[in-house]
Each structure stands twice: as C-alpha cells, then as structure tokens.
Amino acid sequence: MSRKKAVKGKAATSSPSAGSPTGKGTGKAARSSPGIVQMNGVVHPSRPSISNSSEFYDIAFKVMLVGDSGVGKTCLLVRFKDGAFLAGSFISTVGIDFRNKVLNIDGVKVKLQIWDTAGQERFRSVTHAYYRDAHALLLLYDVTNKTSFDNIQAWLTEIHEYAQQDVVLMLLGNKARHYGKYL
Numbered sequence: 057m058s059r060k061k062a063v064k065g066k067a068a069t070s071s072p073s074a075g076s077p078t079g080k081g082t083g084k085a086a087r088s089s090p091g092i093v094q095m096n097g098v099v100h101p102s103r104p105s106i107s108n109s110s111e112f113y114d115i116a117f118k119v120m121l122v123g124d125s126g127v128g129k130t131c132l133l134v135r136f137k138d139g140a141f142l143a144g145s146f147i148s149t150v151g152i153d154f155r156n157k158v159l160n161i162d163g164v165k166v167k168l169q170i171w172d173t174a175g176q177e178r179f180r181s182v183t184h185a186y187y188r189d190a191h192a193l194l195l196l197y198d199v200t201n202k203t204s205f206d207n208i209q210a211w212l213t214e215i216h217e218y219a220q221q222d223v224v225l226m227l228l229g230n231k232a233r234h235y236g237k238y239l
C-alpha cells in the first residue's frame with residue numbers, strides 16, 4: 057500500500073499492468089478486457105465505457121509524474137484530481153499510486169490515469185517498470201530546490217532508457233507560488 061493519501065488509487069510494488077494500457081505502438085489492435093480496444097498503446101473503449109471513477113469515457117491515456125522526492129508530485133495530483141491542497145507534514149510516497157480523472161475536451165471524454173511515483177532512489181526499480189506504457193510524463197523539479205533541478209539530467213537519462221521513444225514529456229518547475237492563496 058502506498059503511504060499517504062487515503063484517496064482513490066492503488067499502490068503497487070511489482071506489476072505495472074494493472075488497469076493500465078499496454079502495447080508499444082505496433083499498430084495492432086488487441087482486445088484486453090471487455091469493451092476496450094488497444095491501438096498504438098491508446099485505449100479506445102467501445103462506447104459506452106466506464107472508468108474506475110464511475111464516469112464514462114471515450115479514450116484513455118496513462119500519465120506519470122516523476123521527479124525528486126519532495127518536489128510536490130503528490131500535491132499536484134491531489135490538487136488536480138480533487139481541488140485540495142495537502143498541507144501539513146510531508147510523507148513520502150512509497151512505491152507508486154494512481155488516480156483517474158475524466159476530462160471533457162471538445163466533447164470527448166478523456167480519461168487520464170495518472171501515476172504518482174515515489175521520488176526516493178530506493179523505489180526506482182519499482183517505478184522503472186511503469187514507464188514502458190506511459191503516454192506522457194510530467195517531470196517535476198522544485199524551483200526552491202536547486203538540487204532537484206540539477207537532477208533533471210539524471211531523470212532524462214532514466215526516461216530515455218525506460219520510456220517509449222514517442223512519449224510526451226513535459227518539464228514543470230513546481231512550487232512557484234504560495235499555495236495558501238494561488239496554488
């Protein structure tokens with residue numbers, strides 16, 4: 057189990073496949089579970105489909121949050137998912153955890169399965185396995201912590217090694233604002 061956040065999501069320490077899209081852009085379609093067709097790694101459920109959060113969706117993507125411990129990955133995810141800020145003492149993520157969010161974009165229901173990884177070195181071997189079928193990676197650093205920025209190069213090396221070549225990568229300088237009012 058993951059340490060923090062008693063919210064939805066599932067911690068995992070070994071298998072990256074649970075609930076996540078698979079496929080490596082071969083162009084082949086494969087039936088993985090009733091009503092879900094995987095094409096180029098993107099999940100296209102035959103309508104109507106239902107996500108873990110009991111919402112219908114048309115298409116699903118797997119997104120991963122990566123970066124040093126303490127850069128604010130979990131807080132960002134909780135903020136995005138639930139609109140709340142996790143104030144108080146910092147409890148490091150253990151292993152990996154995820155949350156689903158369904159967005160309506162131009163009339164298309166897009167389900168994001170967002171994986172929150174532990175930034176601590178000792179969990180790297182666990183999180184490496186999850187890069188493979190990620191469609192997008194959000195690489196965070198803390199603008200108030202130079203070391204977390206200096207470590208970006210090491211994260212890029214890791215991403216290059218474990219993620220798909222065509223993964224969408226975004227670099228985010230986090231903690232730029234005072235969370236009390238603006239975050």
Ligand SMILES: Nc1nc2c(ncn2[C@@H]2O[C@H](COP(=O)(O)OP(=O)(O)OP(=O)(O)O)[C@@H](O)[C@H]2O)c(=O)[nH]1
Binds near residue numbers: 125129131132
């Ligand atoms: N000021 C400020 N503090 C933040 C912000 N985001 C997170 N924090 C604080 O930074 C600390 C770490 O946040 P987490 O989200 O747990 O960090 P993490 O990257 O998930 O850390 P690991 O789980 O160890 O990988 C917590 O004490 C948060 O309250 C932010 O945007 N602004």
